[in-house]
Amino acid sequence: MTRRGRPSDTLEAVLVHACIILAVCFSLYPVLWVLSTAFSAGTAPERSILPLPSTPTTAHLVEVVGAPSFWRQALNSVSVALATALVGIAIALPTAYALSRFSFVGRQAGVRVLLATQMFPMVASAVPLYIVLETLNLLDTRTGLVVCYATTSVPFAIFQLRGAFDTIPKDLEEAAMVDGATRLQAFVRVVLPAARPAIAVTALFAFMSAYNEFILAATILGKEEALTLPVVLQRFVGEHDAAWGKFAAGSIVVSLPVMALFYVAQRHLVSGLTAGGVKG
Amino acid sequence: MARVTLRGIEKRFGDTVVLQGVDIDVPDGGFAVLVGPSGCGKSTLLRVIAGLERCDSGALRFGDRDVTDLEPRDRDIAMVFQSYALYPHLTVRKNLAFGLELKKTPRSEIDSRIAEVSLMLGLEPLLDRLPRQLSGGQRQRVAMGRAIARRPALFLFDEPLSNLDAALRAQVRVDIRKLHDRLAATSIYVTHDQVEAMTLADVLFVLNRGRVEQAGPPLEVFARPRTRFVAAFLGSPAMNFLPARLERAERGARVVRDGLALDVAPTNVDDGTGGEVVVGIRPHDVVPAESGGIAARIEVLEALGTESFAHARVGAEPFVARLDGQLRPAAGDVLRLDVAPEHVHVFDVATGRALWAGE
Ligand SMILES: Nc1ncnc2c1ncn2[C@@H]1O[C@H](COP(=O)(O)OP(=O)(O)O)[C@@H](O)[C@H]1O
């Protein structure tokens, strides 16, 4: 496979790499600025071209992480996002499977209604949701937030997973059923594993959108120890003082779990697990 | 081991009638082939036998068991799918073990079955691979192995060779027949390929529009097609059909038309009166003869070496004749051909039935 030596190939390689390096620099530049600001003394970003801190310090980081309710708030964020993803997947799996495999009365109508709910941004229902949660005594609770987030994560997951199930050949389940499986066994032992990449991606997206969500969280949450991290971050750059250093340091801390998740999940993100099961 | 009996199987999808009263008998240990053109309901029938579809009416028996209302898992069958349907997330070994594990077969028994099947099909080097790491032919063998490992009473095959290339197909066809003889289980095999049908079957069922058009040992069906459909479906190149008039003579009958006058064996006609009929003659049943009853004007000669196919006209009708390779008539030549009386098939114009089969 060594193709070195041919001038046209070398030129091609150089051009390709130049483009990639340019794209990487372009997308990394702002991130580097965040890093630089996080580790610079002072409250405002420095004015220079290169994102290098002139007086490096970890003061902002220590201040953010050392805040009395920080770990409590981080736990809020992670548990709310995790619960949202789990609830979404748990409800969506059987629903999506039914929509993909069976025809029943109200199937089309159900899909359309689900689709319709997706047309409104969640902010549009912020006020009614607030009132509902207030009535249920769920304001300032993680449960309340999960319920709100599930209203979008469930339909989203249903559509994702239905698409995934549609691509899994029926033959696989039928083979399993001929081999002695009940339909439930065929679902659990054949369909779910074949859909694993799609389930992982769907869960990841549900997790991330809940983890990053700000507007609804800011509406529903008020008490310091109930906040999620995006709301905490926003409060660093309030009306009176803009602590950009703390904001940047906080952003980095907030990003870490998501980066870790992506790293762990990338094996599943590479699709193609179903390839090779059927056809030659 | 099981005898398979189907009685009056009917199946509709909405308004589409797919199976209309199918009767099938397969003896214990027999190899039955269901053959027919695409869309005639072969797969549907096989899926009804497997229990993957419920029939709207009719009854299914395996041996003395009525299985009409049983789930697939309770029927003691194994099926090889056209797509192979290997479990993509499981290694070959786990694919082979899947059905046995569901039945809670002891580990040692599973291992010995896997060893036996892999030896039989040459799967040992593949056992730890995933299906996507296999070639088409290897996947096909794993699919067969998965069925064999279960030791079912009945094997079902739905066009298992259609995704293989021609050379491999010919080889696997022979392998399948060998395996069947060795395992002595009953097999039902669906195909649209007449070569597979002819070579594999103990008993052949020709399906057309959801009906069994003719059943019997393949050579018998080939020699005495009951309908024009069966006659046209089996044999390559296909049988020639020519409109003609049936005339009754003192002894037997004759068919006559422009460019053709042939004696017909008494077994090939009923004892009614004469009239308009369709004559069927296979390309392979003609022999050149000075006094032959067919006058064929050659249009194109396809020479294949050992044999040639002459595309000709008898009167205004197209006619294909198989000739020996040495014979090289030129375009425009008129060739006289003879046909043995038992090879002259006569069909009713309206119903397409062979005259001997009656109404
Ligand atoms: N699930 C189904 N719903 C509706 N029509 C079907 C279904 N399965 C098969 N058919 C129809 O039944 C007919 C026979 O199909 P099939 O048994 O697959 O034919 P074959 O295997 O002989 O090619 C076809 O016309 C097909 O369109």
Ligand SMILES: [Mg+2]
């Ligand atoms: Mg088919």
